[in-house]
Amino acid sequence: MKINRPRGTRDFLPDDTRKRRYIETKLRSTARNWGYNEIKTPTFEHLELFTVKSGEGILGVIYNFTDKGDREIALRPELTAPVLRMYVNELQRAPKPVKLYYFDNCFRYERPQKGRFREFWQFGAEVIGSPRPEAEAEVIALASHMLEDAGADGELHVGHLGIIRTLFTGLDTATQGQIMRLVDKKDDKGLEDYLEEIDADIGMREKLFELIGLTGSDAVQEAKRLLGDIEELETFQALLDLLNIHGLDYTVNFGIARGLDYYTGMVFEIYSSGLGAQNQVCGGGSYRLAHLFGGKDIESTGFALGFDRVMEVCTAQPPEESRVVVVCFDETRKEGMQIAKTLREHMIVDVDVMGRSFGAQLKFANNVGARWAVIIGEDEVAKNKVALKDMESGEQEILDSDELVKRLTALNY
RNA sequence: GCCCGGGUGGGGUAGGGGUUAUCCUAUAGGACUGUGGAUCCUUCGACUCGGGUUCGAUUCCCGACCCGGGCCCCA
Numbered sequence: 001m002k003i004n005r006p007r008g009t010r011d012f013l014p015d016d017t018r019k020r021r022y023i024e025t026k027l028r029s030t031a032r033n034w035g036y037n038e039i040k041t042p043t044f045e046h047l048e049l050f051t052v053k054s055g056e057g058i059l060g061v062i063y064n065f066t067d068k069g070d071r072e073i074a075l076r077p078e079l080t081a082p083v084l085r086m087y088v089n090e091l092q093r094a095p096k097p098v099k100l101y102y103f104d105n106c107f108r109y110e111r112p113q114k115g116r117f118r119e120f121w122q123f124g125a126e127v128i129g130s131p132r133p134e135a136e137a138e139v140i141a142l143a144s145h146m147l148e149d150a151g152a153d154g155e156l157h158v159g160h161l162g163i164i165r166t167l168f169t170g171l172d173t174a175t176q177g178q179i180m181r182l183v184d185k186k187d188d189k190g191l192e193d194y195l196e197e198i199d200a201d202i203g204m205r206e207k208l209f210e211l212i213g214l215t216g217s218d219a220v221q222e223a224k225r226l227l228g229d230i231e232e233l234e235t236f237q238a239l240l241d242l243l244n245i246h247g248l249d250y251t252v253n254f255g256i257a258r259g260l261d262y263y264t265g266m267v268f269e270i271y272s273s274g275l276g277a278q279n280q281v282c283g284g285g286s287y288r289l290a291h292l293f294g295g296k297d298i299e300s301t302g303f304a305l306g307f308d309r310v311m312e313v314c315t316a317q318p319p320e321e322s323r324v325v326v327v328c329f330d331e332t333r334k335e336g337m338q339i340a341k342t343l344r345e346h347m348i349v350d351v352d353v354m355g356r357s358f359g360a361q362l363k364f365a366n367n368v369g370a371r372w373a374v375i376i377g378e379d380e381v382a383k384n385k386v387a388l389k390d391m392e393s394g395e396q397e398i399l400d401s402d403e404l405v406k407r408l409t410a411l412n413y
Numbered sequence: 414g415c416c417c418g419g420g421u422g423g424g425g426u427a428g429g430g431g432u433u434a435u436c437c438u439a440u441a442g443g444a445c446u447g448u449g450g451a452u453c454c455u456u457c458g459a460c461u462c463g464g465g466u467u468c469g470a471u472u473c474c475c476g477a478c479c480c481g482g483g484c485c486c487c488a
Contacts, residue, residue: 004461007479060414061486078488106488111414114482122488185485280488306488327448360442362449377447391449 008110008118020311022318024103026149027123027305031101034142036125039100041082047072052292053081053262061108063118075107079122080302081289087128088295096129103307115278115309123310126302128290133235136266136286136301137242143270143282143303144248151315154270154281156248158240159256161285162232162265163223164211167204183212184257212255219252232265239266262287266301272313281309323348324408325365327358328376336376339386339401343374346409365391374404 005011012020028038047064063075076082079102091098103123110116125142127135140158147154164183168176175198182191188209195205207226214222220237227233243250256267267285275281284303291297324347328336336351343349350368352361358377365373375387375396386404389396399407 004479108487110486111484112480116487120488124488276482278488283488304488309488329447354441357445358447359445359449364449366449373449375448379447387448389448394449396448 006118008112010117010119018318020307023150023311023314023316024123024307026316027146028101028103030146030149031123031125031142034099034138034145036099036101036142039083039086039102040104041076041079041086041102043105044073044075045082045085047074049081049085049293050074050077053289061110063107063109076104077108078106079104079124079304080126080287081293083124083126083302084128084289084295084300085293088290088293091128092290092295097135098128099125100128101125113278114276115306115312117308121307122304123307124284124302124304126300128300129298130301131286131299133239133242133266136239137246139284139301139303140243140250140268141246141248143268143284143305144246146305147270147272147281147310149316150310152272152281152310152313154272156250156268156270157253157256158243158250158266158268159253160232160236160239160266161257161263163227163230163236164208164254166227166230166232167208167211171198171200179208180257183208183255186255214254215252219254223254236266262289262292264288264299268303272309274313275309278306278309281306281313321348322371323350323368324372324374325350325352325361325368325370326374326376327352327361327365329358329378331378332376332381335381339374339376339404342401342405343408346405362389372408 031038047062050058050062058077062077065073067073083100083102087098087100101124103121105119105121107119109118112118123146125139127139140156144154144156161180164180165176168179171179178194179191182194191209192205195208210226211223220233220240224233240250240252250268256269263285265286268283269280270282271279272281273279282303282305284301286299286301288297288299290300324343326336326340326343326349328351340349340351350364350370352364354360354364356364362373370391373389373391375389377387380386380398383398385398385400387396387398388404388407
């Protein structure tokens, strides 16, 4: 009986894994150079952590189970909540800002599609403790730079939930949420019908439609005309100025809603083409979560990058890596292993484990793409030398083993 | 969860109610026991699963599972 992978999971073959590792390493080093520290949280958490944060609605997509001690456990569907939980548990007294990054797998029970899996990887970062636009701008800039590292193009959209919410005074949370959902979907007809249904104020309706249509460089000016000189617009303008300083291209979009309603201020999304319906590769914003997990309320900003989606669109390729194959036989295995051991301190070395003939070992060297074959046969051992064969030119020379190591390491392998 | 379109060796494919199920590629070995890439030979290996229709199903029908596209939601 053949056993297959569970639905929505993937096996990563050597080439896939190498490329993923390569991109991951690039992202890590960028996060690191921006002063963020890596953390790890558990693969599973108390289910409550996620329902408190996102509401019962998230149960539909969560992998949860009752453990042998009757605890309700969930495989993490995302990492912001675990990171903030960790912050509350261990880092509240750490010097601010607390700058963290993570790269881990997450699980959601959803219908798999292009760019959507049941096990997927998120690369994210959070700045905890700064309510200032400088922190928001830094987070956005970091996300953009990471995509650039990966060779992925992205279109950055920035909005601010606080601004649109000033129109909602007097509306309850559920109604606000429904409006934001329709705004996010860009379902103008549905939005109009819904506003009619709840008998929303005519002036508010007009302002809302005008606001979500605003875009371009004077969007903020236009918004001021609509809403007056409110504080949210001032800080939003400050953020945009900082994005300019960071040298980022962006589109102002007051219609970005983000799925989860714990976002309080700035929100941003980055889209990439070539991903079909799942075109969002990154999402983030400013939020308040710590108080939900029993901590002191604190302003945070963060983002999560859909690593699998980045992999779909990224053009960066891992560098070619060359190998050396050491060819030896039963009689010369000892000498062969010694050379291999020395060379392995510097480069990738294969030695035959198939009991193959001389010719077959060279064929193997060819197959694995080895640039060099080091031949250690009885003739060489008798002369206390080794033969170095260039697999491209076919040329071969006799060296002693010190020269061999020097030669190969000098070639940067 | 909903709506489409698909599943033939490891990968890519041809075919089609009764076949020895096609070809390419990859694997392992050999021709070629101290010199690779070419060529040739051999080997390994498949009709996703379960029902139904039928004398007979890999082929037709239904369902499940899985994959792809879209909706929803989101990364």
